[in-house]
Every structure is written in structure tokens, then in C-alpha cells.
Amino acid sequence: MAKQSLSAIIREILFRDIELASDTVFNKLRAKGITGDRRQIFKRIHHVRTELRKNVGSSAAPHAATPDEEQAAPAPVQTVSAPAPAQTTPTVVHAAPDLGHVLANVTRVNEVVTACGSSDTVRQVADAVRSCGGVDQFLKHLELVSDIRSLRATE
Numbered sequence: 001m002a003k004q005s006l007s008a009i010i011r012e013i014l015f016r017d018i019e020l021a022s023d024t025v026f027n028k029l030r031a032k033g034i035t036g037d038r039r040q041i042f043k044r045i046h047h048v049r050t051e052l053r054k055n056v057g058s059s060a061a062p063h064a065a066t067p068d069e070e071q072a073a074p075a076p077v078q079t080v081s082a083p084a085p086a087q088t089t090p091t092v093v094h095a096a097p098d099l100g101h102v103l104a105n106v107t108r109v110n111e112v113v114t115a116c117g118s119s120d121t122v123r124q125v126a127d128a129v130r131s132c133g134g135v136d137q138f139l140k141h142l143e144l145v146s147d148i149r150s151l152r153a154t155e
Contacts, residue, residue: 006029006034006036006041006044007044007047007048009029009032009034010025010029010044010045010048010049011048011052013025013028013029014045014048014049014052015052018049018052018053021126021130022042022045022046022049023123023126023127023130025045026038026041026042026045029041109122112125
């Protein structure tokens with residue numbers, strides 16, 4: 001079996017669902033035996049997702065990385081033999097959101113990162129929200145934790 005680049009493996013994962021959370025993509029890469037610097041892998045996931053979104057108009061199909069793309073990731077990454085691609089129907093990729101909306105969300109995320117002190121802390125919060133089953137469930141759990149902590153503080 002031929003070895004695939006990290007970009008090609010990420011494309012294969014994102015081709016099925018371009019909106020898949022980066023943490024989920026990262027976990028799938030780890031399950032495939034990919035090792036390397038977490039930050040560099042997340043940068044590569046972002047780069048490939050951006051590339052796929054740009055290519056939606058011309059061709060949503062994944063393609064082999066060009067030599068320039070491969071040089072963009074300075075961290076050494078182990079390549080693995082990939083299984084033969086399954087015959088799947090590509091998922092529908094949603095139209096790009098309004099730029100003003102995107103920039104407003106980026107500003108909000110930046111404020112949260114500043115308040116939490118690091119992107120890793122914010123990722124942990126996002127994982128907690130996801131594992132609780134969504135924002136509403138997370139907020140219910142947060143209220144319970146706040147109540148318990150305030151009871152302990154009064155004791």
C-alpha cells in the first residue's frame with residue numbers, strides 16, 4: 001500500500017464531513033497512528049479545511065498535496081499506510097457564512113481565549129460542552145457546579 005501524506009489523510013477525513021470538529025479530526029488521525037506536534041497537526045487541519053472550502057466551487061474531491069503544501073508543515077509527521085478509500089457519497093458542504101458574522105465570531109473566540117488564558121483551555125471547555133451534549137446541557141451542569149461550589153464556600 002502507498003504511504004499518504006498528512007494532508008492527504010486529513011483531506012480524506014474532511015471530505016466526508018468538512019464541518020467535523022478539529023478535535024475529532026485530530027483523534028481520528030491519532031487512531032490511524034499519526035504522531036507529531038499537536039499544534040502543527042491542528043494548523044495542518046485548518047490549512048486543509050480552508051483549502052477544501054476554496055475548492056468547493058471547482059471540485060470538492062480531495063487531491064494529492066503539492067510539494068509547496070507539504071513544505072508548509074515544518075513539524076515531522078509520521079506517515080501511515082492508509083486503507084483503500086471506501087466508496088462514499090460526499091456530504092453537502094454548506095455555503096460560506098457572511099464575512100461579518102465570521103469576524104464577529106472570531107472576535108468572541110478571541111475574547112474567550114483572553115479570558116481563559118490559552119487556546120488549550122478553551123479547547124477543554126469546548127470538549128466539555130460537546131461531551132455534555134450541547135450548550136444547554138452544559139449550562140445546566142455549570143449551574144449545578146456553581147451551586148455546589150457556593151455551598152462549599154459558605155461552610
